[in-house]
Amino acid sequence: xxxxxxxxxxxxxxxxxxxxxxxxxxxxxxxxxxxxxxxxxxxxxxxxxxxxxxxxxxxxxxxxxxxxxxxxxxxxxxxxxxxxxxxxxxxxxxxxxxxxxxxxxxxxxxxxxxxxxxxxxxxxxxxxxxxxxxxxxxxxxxxxxxxxxxxxxxxxxxxxxxxxxxxxxxxxxxxxxxxxxxxxxxxxxxxxxxxxxxxxxxxxxxxxxxxxxxxxxxxxxxxxxxxxxxxxxxxxxxxxxxxxxxxxxxxxxxxxxxxxxxxxxxxxxxxxxxxxxxxxxxxxxxxxxxxxxxxxxxxxxxxxxxxxxxxxxxxxxxxxxxxxxxxxxxxxxxxxxxxxxxxxxxxxxxxxxxxxxxxxxxxxxxxxxxxxxxxxxxxxxxxxxxxx
Amino acid sequence: xxxxxxxxxxxxxxxxxxxxxxxxxxxxxxxxxxxxxxxxxxxxxxxxxxxxxxxxxxxxxxxxxxxxxxxxxxxxxxxxxxxxxxxxxxxxxxxxxxxxxxxxxxxxxxxxxxxxxxxxxxxxxxxxxxxxxxxxxxxxxxxxxxxxxxxxxxxxxxxxxxxxxxxxxxxxxxxxxxxxxxxxxxxxxxxxxxxxxxxxxxxxxxxxxxxxxxxxxxxxxxxxxxxxxxxxxxxxxxxxxxxxxxxxxxxxxxxxxxxxxxxxxxxxxxxxxxxxxxxxxxxxxxxxxxxxxxxxxxxxxxxxxxxxxxxxxxxxxxxxxxxxxxxxxxxxxxxxxxxxxxxxxxxxxxxxxxxxxxxxxxxxxxxxxxxxxxxxxxxxxxxxxxxx
Numbered sequence: 001x002x003x004x005x006x007x008x009x010x011x012x013x014x015x016x017x018x019x020x021x022x023x024x025x026x027x028x029x030x031x032x033x034x035x036x037x038x039x040x041x042x043x044x045x046x047x048x049x050x051x052x053x054x055x056x057x058x059x060x061x062x063x064x065x066x067x068x069x070x071x072x073x074x075x076x077x078x079x080x081x082x083x084x085x086x087x088x089x090x091x092x093x094x095x096x097x098x099x100x101x102x103x104x105x106x107x108x109x110x111x112x113x114x115x116x117x118x119x120x121x122x123x124x125x126x127x128x129x130x131x132x133x134x135x136x137x138x139x140x141x142x143x144x145x146x147x148x149x150x151x152x153x154x155x156x157x158x159x160x161x162x163x164x165x166x167x168x169x170x171x172x173x174x175x176x177x178x179x180x181x182x183x184x185x186x187x188x189x190x191x192x193x194x195x196x197x198x199x200x201x202x203x204x205x206x207x208x209x210x211x212x213x214x215x216x217x218x219x220x221x222x223x224x225x226x227x228x229x230x231x232x233x234x235x236x237x238x239x240x241x242x243x244x245x246x247x248x249x250x251x252x253x254x255x256x257x258x259x260x261x262x263x264x265x266x267x268x269x270x271x272x273x274x275x276x277x278x279x280x281x282x283x284x285x286x287x288x289x290x291x292x293x294x295x296x297x298x299x300x301x302x303x304x305x306x307x308x309x310x311x312x313x314x315x316x317x318x319x320x321x322x323x324x325x326x327x328x329x330x331x332x333x334x335x336x337x338x339x340x341x342x343x344x345x346x347x348x349x350x351x352x353x354x355x356x357x358x359x360x361x362x363x364x365x366x367x368x369x370x371x372x373x374x375x376x377x378x379x380x381x382x383x384x385x386x387x388x
Numbered sequence: 389x390x391x392x393x394x395x396x397x398x399x400x401x402x403x404x405x406x407x408x409x410x411x412x413x414x415x416x417x418x419x420x421x422x423x424x425x426x427x428x429x430x431x432x433x434x435x436x437x438x439x440x441x442x443x444x445x446x447x448x449x450x451x452x453x454x455x456x457x458x459x460x461x462x463x464x465x466x467x468x469x470x471x472x473x474x475x476x477x478x479x480x481x482x483x484x485x486x487x488x489x490x491x492x493x494x495x496x497x498x499x500x501x502x503x504x505x506x507x508x509x510x511x512x513x514x515x516x517x518x519x520x521x522x523x524x525x526x527x528x529x530x531x532x533x534x535x536x537x538x539x540x541x542x543x544x545x546x547x548x549x550x551x552x553x554x555x556x557x558x559x560x561x562x563x564x565x566x567x568x569x570x571x572x573x574x575x576x577x578x579x580x581x582x583x584x585x586x587x588x589x590x591x592x593x594x595x596x597x598x599x600x601x602x603x604x605x606x607x608x609x610x611x612x613x614x615x616x617x618x619x620x621x622x623x624x625x626x627x628x629x630x631x632x633x634x635x636x637x638x639x640x641x642x643x644x645x646x647x648x649x650x651x652x653x654x655x656x657x658x659x660x661x662x663x664x665x666x667x668x669x670x671x672x673x674x675x676x677x678x679x680x681x682x683x684x685x686x687x688x689x690x691x692x693x694x695x696x697x698x699x700x701x702x703x704x705x706x707x708x709x710x711x712x713x714x715x716x717x718x719x720x721x722x723x724x725x726x727x728x729x730x731x732x733x734x735x736x737x738x739x740x741x742x743x744x745x746x747x748x749x750x751x752x753x754x755x756x757x758x759x760x761x762x763x764x765x766x767x768x769x770x771x772x773x774x775x776x
Contacts, residue, residue: 039705040714046700068683068708076686076704084700295456298464312434312472316464317427320456326428327715 005182005209006241006262010353014234014260015361017352020210020241022088022140023180024080027055029241029262030352032253032345033090034338035270038063039073039083042270043331044338046084052307052339053346056140057085058265061133062094062101066116066123070136078138090141090184090265093130096148096246107147109164127168128175135178143212144172146186151220158190165214166202173206182209184243190215191224193231200235211236212243213261217252226255233259250279250344251368254361257348268374269341273334275377276322279341281305285371287315289333294319301332307339308332393570393597394629394650398741402622402648403749405740408598408629410476410528411568412468415443417629417650418740420641420733421478422726423658426451427461427471430658431719432726434472440695440727441734444528445473446653449521450482450489454504454511458524466526478529478653481518481574484536484634495535497552515556516563523566531600532560534574539608546578553602554590561594570597572631578603579612581619588623599624600631601649605640614643621647638667638732639756642749645736656762657729661722663765664710667729669693673759675703677721682707689720695727696720 006029008018018029034041034049037060041049049057064073076082079089098105098114102123105114111126127145134142146165149158165188176183185208189195203211213232216225229244233256236242243263244256253264269279276290280302287294289301297315309318309332321329344364351360394417396406406417422429422437425448429437437445452461464470467477486493486502490511493502499514515533522530534553537546553576564571573596577583591599601620604613617632621644624630631651632644641652657667664678668690675682677689685703697706697720709717732752739748 038708038712038714040709040712040716043715043719045696045716045719047696067712068704072684072704075684076702081686082702082705082708084705296460296463298469308433308435314464314469316456316460317470317472320426320470321428324426324428324455326426327431327718328428328433330715331431331433331719 006239008239012352012355012357013258015257015348015352015357016260016262017349018241018262020088020262022182024086024088024140027088028349030253030257030345030348031055031263032341033058033263033265034341035265035267036060036083036085038067039079041334041338042274043327043334044270046086048308048335049085049338050087052335053342054087054338056088056090057083058090058092059083059137059139060092060094060097061130061137062092062097064091064137065094065133066118070133074136074138080138088140091134091137091139091143093134093143093145094125095130095145098125099148107164109167111145112147127171131172131175131183135176135181139181141182141184141210142176144169144183144185144208146188146214148188148215148218149190151190151218153190155192155195158188158192159195162188162195162199166199169203169206169208173208184208184210184212184241186212186214186245187232187236188215189232191220191228196228196232197235200232204235204237204240208240210241210243210263212245214245216244217246217248217266222252225252229256229259229261233261236260249368249371249373250285250341250364251371253344254348254364257352258357258361269337270334272373272377273337274330276329276333277337277373277377278302278333279337279373281340285367286373289315289318289329290322291319301336302340305336305339305343307336309336310339394627396627400740400743400745401646403645403736403740403745404648404650405737406629406650408476408650410444410570412474412476412528415476416737418641418645418733418736419443419651420729421446421651421653422729423653423655424448424471424473426455427467429722429726430662431715431722432658434474436696436723437473437726438475440723441730442475442726444476444478445471446478446480447471447525447527448480448482448485449518449525450480450485452479452525453482453521454506458521462524462526468526476528479522479525479527479531481522481531481533482513483518483533486513487536495552497555499533500535515559519560519563519571523564523569527569529570529572529598530564532557532571532573532596534576534602536576536603536606537578539578539606541578543580543583546576546580547583550576550578550583550587554587557591557594557596561596572596572598572600572629574600574602574633575620575624576603577620579608579616584616584620585623588620592623592625592628596628598629598631598651600633602633604632605634605636605654610640613640617644617647617649621649624648637756637759637761638673638729638752639759641732642736642752645740646745646749657725658722660761660765661725662718664717664721665725665761665765666690666721667725667761669728673755674761677703677706677717678710679707689724690728693724693727693731695724697724698727
């Protein structure tokens with residue numbers, strides 16, 4: 001058990017508030033990681049990320065391996081010097097991208113053979129190589145390579161996949177050579193309760209620095225995801241940091257925090273920002289700034305927000321930027337959405353510390369009831385495929 | 389003669405250093421205006437513009453008139469509140485854009501009839517309307533509507549055009565109602581010495597707050613432009629601020645300052661930035677960051693620069709951003725190029741004050757000898773047509 005890097009400072013029901021220490025500094029939990037797939041949070045520079053309170057960012061091993069190459073990042077001083085982000089960095093193992101982006105993938109006991117989505121070049125990724133690539137990138141937290149099966153697989157197929165993921169998890173731990181880097185294990189098991197239970201038990205029995213819930217937010221209905229969180233999260237070693245991968249909306253986040261999740265990443269604030277969807281704190285949970293009703297609005301995106309967009313620009317101006325195809329439009333809504341998420345996470349931490357999380361949870365749940373902020377954000381215009 | 393708004397603080401040969409006062413604050417001269425065609429300097433927010441020392445920006449009446457509409461900008465509090473830029477703002481009259489972007493234009497004594505490049509709608513712009521639109525936008529400095537003939541017209545055609553521009557200049561002055569707004573006249577006359585002389589004499593005899601040199605940088609060879617500056621600028625009322633429209637490279641700028649020009653605007657730093665051309669202060673005058681030789685360079689764009697790009701990111705990283713199509717790449721090079729221009733203008737002002745302008749002029753002239761930083765930046769990829 002490696003709980004040394006993670007300190008829990010307060011609990012409120014199953015929700016927790018803590019601090020995780022990395023060699024690039026600490027981050028508070030619960031926390032949200034902006035997605036910097038190819039080493040850049042789209043349209044947002046590091047100083048703006050710092051200004052809005054970002055503490056940790058996510059980069060993607062698959063993308064950086066394919067271009068510019070891990071050796072290349074290493075030659076440029078490692079991932080922190082490369083991206084300009086000096087704080088904690090967590091990397092995806094690359095598995096999820098291989099399954100969703102590349103063609104001709106073939107999964108064997110040894111690893112996964114696939115073709116690059118850029119040039120079709122044949123590549124092979126094993127659990128050992130995934131750890132080694134992440135060590136070479138120089139990230140603070142690496143993820144073990146897993147197999148992430150689609151939501152609609154049969155029990156037998158998910159069980160076979162889970163067994164492979166567990167063997168890969170064990171091999172990942174053995175492959176790790178850098179003490180300064182954390183390595184997180186990933187649970188799978190789809191929406192099958194007993195497979196999730198076994199996954200939790202076996203991953204928690206291994207010497208990982210943290211545990212991530214994989215295989216959710218992959219197309220299953222929301223209530224199924226919440227049900228899995230309900231029975232699965234209590235099984236996850238309570239003194240290690242818990243990361244729910246690829247989640248989610250503010251509603252999903254408070255739901256998961258309520259079950260005891262500590263860390264999140266998701267493209268929603270950035271991708272929806274590029275599409276002109278802005279999270280706000282007024283009557284509506286979000287607005288689409290491209291809507292003509294905002295053309296003459298002289299108020300900021302969100303009256304209470306202190307981000308660059310809100311302290312300097314009106315909705316009418318940002319509407320004009322989107323209508324005119326000016327790149328500043330997507331930049332400003334992305335910054336605002338990330339600021340909104342950072343504010344949400346800070347308010348969650350404060351609520352847990354004050355023993356008031358239940359009230360915050362109910363408020364957010366009500367607010368986002370029936371809201372689908374991602375609707376219509378999935379065509380290719382926003383470059384979402386590239387952000388996987 | 390309205391020299392009250394412009395104070396000359398120092399002179400060195402024909403070069404001058406001064407201050408121009410507007411109702412949104414003063415700006416130092418010589419100065420350079422980043423181009424915010426549609427109310428946004430592409431990819432750069434107002435706080436970054438301030439940080440790098442921008443004192444005045446340019447917006448375009450034609451574009452804002454077509455979309456979102458001048459009444460619309462006015463309803464949103466005017467151009468300063470709309471764009472978020474609180475300092476001085478100068479607007480183009482719109483004439484140049486009508487001549488270069490719109491179809492079916494027909495120039496009469498009264499004004500110019502044209503079709504919008506967006507939707508083909510029929511529009512009519514007169515000198516009076518150009519002033520009124522700029523007053524409604526709420527800019528600090530407006531430009532009189534002129535006719536800007538192409539570089540290759542005959543003497544007779546240029547003379548006819550100049551006469552029209554002079555009559556329009558007179559009508560523009562009469563149309564002005566707002567004392568707080570400056571109005572600048574524009575000289576024309578192509579590359580014909582006697583027409584330039586008459587243009588200067590007549591425009592300077594009118595009650596403009598400043599005088600702009602139009603009809604240069606429209607396709608004529610550089611040596612022709614420099615020759616025109618040589619005989620034309622001395623004729624321009626010496627105690628009013630002098631603005632050379634649409635110019636230019638650092639080489640062009642020092643050449644024009646040497647002749648006594650005080651103000652510039654140009655898309656070169658922004659457009660070339662979006663194409664990956666970065667001005668540097670090292671051995672070369674600029675680099676193309678997309679070139680593979682920068683892929684592994686861990687130095688910043690420019691060692692001596694303090695801009696966001698240079699204090700935070702390496703050439704290798706910015707190269708990666710361009711290769712990956714990440715919007716942060718164009719953002720960073722644009723910021724750097726504008727910072728480079730602001731640094732150039734500050735060093736010009738310091739040199740003039742110190743009586744050392746000649747040495748700076750020779751240094752810049754040598755540095756840019758035979759350099760064409762715009763080469764290859766004129767296809768449609770960078771959206772240059774939209775920036776006219």
